[in-house]
Amino acid sequence: MRAGPQPLPVLYIDCDGCGQITPHNRVQKIMSIREGVFTGSPPETVCEGCGHAQPRVVDDEVPADATIVCTGRRHRRFGYKRRRKPCGESLTVPAAAALVICPWCLTAQTGPGRR
Ligand SMILES: [Zn+2]
């Protein structure tokens, strides 16, 4: 049983590309088939800030320890664009995150820890 829409789980990882703590919510998988042999690399997470892809490692997720209020606006169905309401949900994010994604309205915004 589901009670309404669930928030998207957002993964915060210390990025090797830009050196900041950013959401890594996309996964990239590199696969190839060569001479009938299938090879696949482990999935890599992709930085929302700089697009850098890196493999997951143990304990790479940065714990969310700060609460901020979303400044984004919720997506409305087509036709409701002019009456978008501010999202205003509170999100828990790492205090050092440079970029955050609201799990409710899916907007990327500046995090509390912009360096
Ligand atoms: Zn990055």
Ligand SMILES: [Zn+2]
């Ligand atoms: Zn939001």
